[in-house]
Amino acid sequence: MIRAELPPYEGDTAHLRKMFSYFPSGVVALLANVGGTPKGMVASSFTVGVSMEPPLVSCAIRRQSSTWPELKGAHRIGISVFGEDQGEMARQISSKSIASRFEKIPLRHADSSALFIAQAPVWFECSFADELPAGDHTIALLEVHRGGADPELPPLVFYGSTFRQLQVSSADG
Template identity: 55%
Template sequence: MALTPYSPDPQLLRTTFSYFPSGVVALAAEVDGAPEGLIASSFTVGVSLEPPLVVFSVQNTSTTWPVLKRAERIGISVLGETHGQTARQIAAKDKSTRFENLDLETTASGALFVHGSPVWLETKAYAEYPAGDHTLILLEVTALYADDAIAPLVFHGSAFKQLLKSA
């Protein structure tokens, strides 16, 4: 095995990073009466148990995060294995159709969740840290739900995949 010295080749780096499997989450809330949301595969749980913190990164060029972070509460839906098209829809450039015809639930505090997800986390903004061309966002968990009968959607090799079920 031979390592390739790093050079500023964003495509090679993106391809290499894509081989690390990750879950896919929708972060969403109602802001000023309208749904706002984005998709992240850079999501990590267990950052801290006291307080309960999760983290994701967002591109500095995002126009959604500056709006979404104004929400009282942000819903995080760990997308289920059948949500590949849902992830594409919420990630679409056309913000007007991101939530069209989706089965959603909104809490009294404005957190927005996608039905059919194995995990829901209601969160609030905790801290932000610059990280190159992205920003690390720490969110504090304020409420949670889990359904172990639903398998998560996985992002690996630049594609959505399902976990293999063992016999």
């Protein structure tokens, strides 16, 4: 067995961010109709299968977010996994320009406050369950009430600080 030589973490957040960027993750939009207006944010730190009973998913949210306090108060929050061709849409919704976040974004709604991205490969209708402090972020726990998936639509992946497409070999089907 070869001994691994790992340098200690010494507060270099740029180095840590780079290391984190090489863990591939899906990219989601958290969306809701709040007071008659679409509100939303984008996250790449989304986790499914946190719990099966009750059904929970989680997401890490910056403590400085001005959108999260509005979203968590919604009766239902829609979570849409972006498709591989929806990178520009993800950039637009995550932009600082709140006024133009939803211009020309094809949204779908349920019979609740939840909003969804059209042509998303996976979607969940959730309600806020709880949140936990996690350093400069908050871990939001969301209870899943409804959802679905289209296995024909590949997801967008965040890897190496950029959006990527999955490379599926023919052997994978």
